[in-house]
Amino acid sequence: MAAAAPMIPIFGQQISINNDMVPDWTREEVSTGTTIMAVEYDGGVVIGADSRTTTGAYIANRVTDKLTRIHDKIYCCRSGSAADTQAIAEVVSYQLGFHSIELDEPPLVETAANLFRASCYRYREELMAGILVAGWDRRKGGQVYCVPIGGMLVRQPVAVGGSGSTYVYGFMDSNYKPGLNKDQCLELAASALSLAMERDGSSGGVIRLATISEEGVERRVILGNQLPKFSTH
Amino acid sequence: MEKHYSDSQVKGVSTGTTILAAVFDGGVVIGSDSRASIGGEYVSSKTINKVIQVHDQIFCCMAGSLADAQAVTKAAKTHLSFHSVQMESPPLVMAAASVLKELCYKNKDELQAGFITAGWDMKKGPQVYVVSLGGMLISQPVTIGGSGSTFIYGYVDAKYKPNMTREECLQFATNALALAMGRDNVSGGVAHLVVITKKGVEHVVVPGNKLPRFHDE
Numbered sequence: 001m002a003a004a005a006p007m008i009p010i011f012g013q014q015i016s017i018n019n020d021m022v023p024d025w026t027r028e029e030v031s032t033g034t035t036i037m038a039v040e041y042d043g044g045v046v047i048g049a050d051s052r053t054t055t056g057a058y059i060a061n062r063v064t065d066k067l068t069r070i071h072d073k074i075y076c077c078r079s080g081s082a083a084d085t086q087a088i089a090e091v092v093s094y095q096l097g098f099h100s101i102e103l104d105e106p107p108l109v110e111t112a113a114n115l116f117r118a119s120c121y122r123y124r125e126e127l128m129a130g131i132l133v134a135g136w137d138r139r140k141g142g143q144v145y146c147v148p149i150g151g152m153l154v155r156q157p158v159a160v161g162g163s164g165s166t167y168v169y170g171f172m173d174s175n176y177k178p179g180l181n182k183d184q185c186l187e188l189a190a191s192a193l194s195l196a197m198e199r200d201g202s203s204g205g206v207i208r209l210a211t212i213s214e215e216g217v218e219r220r221v222i223l224g225n226q227l228p229k230f231s232t233h
Numbered sequence: 234m235e236k237h238y239s240d241s242q243v244k245g246v247s248t249g250t251t252i253l254a255a256v257f258d259g260g261v262v263i264g265s266d267s268r269a270s271i272g273g274e275y276v277s278s279k280t281i282n283k284v285i286q287v288h289d290q291i292f293c294c295m296a297g298s299l300a301d302a303q304a305v306t307k308a309a310k311t312h313l314s315f316h317s318v319q320m321e322s323p324p325l326v327m328a329a330a331s332v333l334k335e336l337c338y339k340n341k342d343e344l345q346a347g348f349i350t351a352g353w354d355m356k357k358g359p360q361v362y363v364v365s366l367g368g369m370l371i372s373q374p375v376t377i378g379g380s381g382s383t384f385i386y387g388y389v390d391a392k393y394k395p396n397m398t399r400e401e402c403l404q405f406a407t408n409a410l411a412l413a414m415g416r417d418n419v420s421g422g423v424a425h426l427v428v429i430t431k432k433g434v435e436h437v438v439v440p441g442n443k444l445p446r447f448h449d450e
Contacts, residue, residue: 170412171387173447195387230390 028056029081033202035164035193036066036077038134038144039176039185040157044213045134045142046182048189049077050164050197051205062205067219071096073212074112074135079162080149081128088119088129109135113145113153121151130161136212160192164200168192182211194227249273249419250283251381252294253409254351254361255393256374257402260430261359263351264406265294266381266414267422279422288313290434291329291352292427296379297366301346305336326352330362330370338368349378353429377409381417385409399428403437411444 036049049066052059066078068089074096078085092115100107113133120129133145146152146159158176160168171192180188190207197203207222249270254263265283270276281299285306286292291313295302309332316332317324330350337344348364363376375393377385392405403426410424424439 166383168387169416170385170389170409171391173412173415173449174388174392174408177448191391192387195390198390199386 028054030055030060030083033164033200034066034079034162035168035196035200035203036079036132036161037165037189037192038077038132038159039180039189040134040142040144041180041182041185043142044136044182044211045144046185046189046209046211047075047077047132047134048193048207048209049162050193050203051208052203053082054202059204064205065208067208067210069093069217070112070133071100071107071135073106073137073217074109074133075210075212075217076112076116077132077134077161079130084127084129085131088116088127088131091119092116106137108137108139109133109143109145110140110155113143113147113155116145116147117151117153120147120149124149124151132159132161134212136214142213160196162203164193164196164203167199168196171195182213186211190222191228191230195230197227198230249381249417250296250379251377251385251410251413251417251420252283252296252349252379253377253382253385253389253406254294254349254375255397255402255406256351256359256361256395257399258396259359260353260399260402260428261351261361262399262402262406262426262428263292263294263349263361264410264424264426265379266410266420267425268420269299270419273419276421281422282425284425284427286434287329287350288317288324288352290323290354290429291326291350292429292434293329293333293348293350294378295346295348297346298344301344302348305333305344305346305348308336309333323354325354325356326350326360326362327354327357327372330364334364334368334370337364337366341367347378349376351429353431358431359429377413379420381413381420384416385413388412399430403428407439408445412447414444415447415450 033054038047047067051064053061053064068076070076070093095115096107096112116131116133130149131147136142144159145155193207210219252265267280269278269281284292284294287310312332313324313329333348347366350362353359361376362372364370377389414420426437428435
């Protein structure tokens, strides 16, 4: 994904005559061009992401963790500018923690999603962040909220995001049905992420999955050689 | 608001589209949607047929600028029928694809059209070739193209199997087109499908209301 405003580091200007000698990734913003996904099931949510962070053509981090804890049972999946999403997640984490102490009970997923939306919408011109907020609370169970670039907020039973998501819309539409159980959701997420990673240059590495339910959060990793394989052509 | 996808650079009427072709056991299915639009804001035709017959058992699908595609296919048809008369036998699918490729490559600066060619011939049976924008030609068992194709890469990778039956392949192609039309705003209308086998050619048209529906529709 392209950076919203190209950052030209100071040292780049000093050696401007030799611009060819400076690799393009020193001038590119760090981006989580990515594939992220979240699915609701009865009793919780499954979230997943790839693990590639790129600066231009260089993979800055091939084992990134894009599933960020916001609260005990609320996580977010980040896509877009790595800096922007990390900053927003930190802010929301703080705000939610404070709110939870005030209330003296675990916060609602909808609250977390609204906090994300508030920041993303207010600073929409400066930010480039596409976020999926997912978690479990006592009131509504497992929920997935989508906060794409621009700052919209919508709840969806299944959501995908990031640059790799375009390739798996068809797969998601045909394979998701309401009423899947936890293991089916995990399999769906692993397959969809694997397909996207195969087609999108900005997605790759390992698949990180997590399930969030009343019992708590369970994380797992699917390594490169264990990814579901599909290509026959 | 930032756009995830790049704006179409095509001027005039464009087949912002979804096209596909797939080989099955004994034949090939080639298909497309039926929408022609100007810049994604106006649908200039709801029922255009993008599957063009270039010879008895060779069809091609066009994507990109409609004007360019029609001009190129017309020229290709003429070349092929002449070639067929000279050779005194039906042309090979590879020949049809090569004719398109020559036209696309030689005129790459002026043209903005890509093609999928599919057909059946005596030498190699059912085949699918894709000629991309700059004039590259490759053979693949299944291929998708057009703006709507980005949404079904995952589906096609997961669902296509070599040596499917005719019915399985038709269902696969219909599903893929329906999924793409459901997500791409410049693809839509009806699904035009053509099944080509040794025996001949069969047209299947699936109107919009008969297309498969998915969980959220």
